[in-house]
Amino acid sequence: MTESGPLALSPAMSDALARWLETEAATRDRSDHTITAYRGDLLAFLSFLGGYLGEAATPKSLASLTQSEMRAFAASERARGFGARSLARRQSAIRSFLRWISDREGFDLSAALSARSPKYARSLPRPLTPEQARGALDIVSTGHDTPWVSARDVAVMTLLWGCGLRISEALKLNGSDWPFREALTITGKGGRQRQVPVLPVARDAVAQYLQLCPWPLVADEALFRGVRGGRLDSGLISAALRKARAALGLPPTATPHALRHSFATHLLAAGGDLRTIQELLGHASLSTTQVYTGVDDAQLMSVYRAAHPRS
Structure with missing residues (x-):
């Protein structure tokens, strides 16, 4: 049309x-x-x-x-x-x-x-378990013939899982953002800015990538580079995770965005409150974040059905 x-x-x-x-x-x-x-x-x-x-x-x-x-x-x-x-x-x-x-x-x-929109059941995010996420990162760490490329892919994925960044947010980072402080200032959807704490493991992963990367760190250029020196394309991260997914027998839902879902779900399971998780993810509405309570409840019921003596 x-x-x-x-x-x-x-x-x-x-x-x-x-x-x-x-x-x-x-x-x-x-x-x-x-x-x-x-x-x-x-x-x-x-x-x-x-x-x-x-x-x-x-x-x-x-x-x-x-x-x-x-x-x-x-x-x-x-x-x-x-x-x-x-x-x-x-x-x-x-x-x-x-x-x-x-x-x-x-x-x-x-x-x-005033015409109503059709009602539909929101599908739940499908995060990786901590074991699946660690396994995927282990495979990605040796998944490329060029060591700095593997280190780069691990660094990006660690930011998604460890900081809850969208992949577009991670790939927008420039040389001026390094070295990471205690928190990163991220500009997300709608131009909304948020402060995201940086875990030592994420800082270490990026430091290892930069130590191996053949391209110089330039303030106004991309932090994460492609093999030709340009800004890294998100499709390459998806491809790296796709290989890891196949090796581990993970479902097609194990994508880079699933690592962001994993960040939220694992934080909620560890006792994080929804309002804090909303701020860390950069959601405009708390209702968007509340979907993760459904994931937590679904996982709890799955364990219950498998373990309860009357099931």
Whole structure:
């Protein structure tokens, strides 16, 4: 579905969409992946409106949107095979755009915005156990023919597991961030900054990598380098963990992001409180962090069912 198809956007709508995406990227620190997804969400919605209303959607035509059009779009997406979770995510992007454009154009879209999103059961994160995480790091430490590359991969993964960083956050670190102090200042989603304590094991892993790395440490250049000296690509960390996953027989959910999940889950199991974990992870809402209590409860019930004499 493209803007040049039979239901092409009007120039005014195309301009509005581009401006909204620019605003999301600039003020909310959305990733390129998220902006691409948002663009697809809005093109799907606006193209649907063009067919439903019989003419290309314009900013002014959106002023008359009601729950009826929103429900019709949801029904159309379900008919195309969209599940509740995917549809809820798509509708969230659409609502953000509609709120933005209603403020910009000065009309009231409360009727359309009152349409409910589909309910769905949030899937629980799937962290690694401490033993699985240690085993994966052990394999990664010897997983590459070039020792400094192995040390680099271990250092990145140790930051994910030991500090709860997103992989994008770890790979944004520059030479000026080293040497690590007691805590790192991390800028996460939405431009939110947080202080993340650095464990000695993480500091030692990065120090070992830097000792072996053939590239000089430069203040305004990447801390973690690719073999050609550029900023490390996250896909290489995923590939290293994928090899370790295969060697250990771990499920496909054992990804770099699962190491961040592991940080939160292991901290909660050790007695950490949700508010502190929320701050360490950089979650905007406590409800996002609360999903980890479900992981802890699920693990507890698994142990109970396996061990209880009446099971």
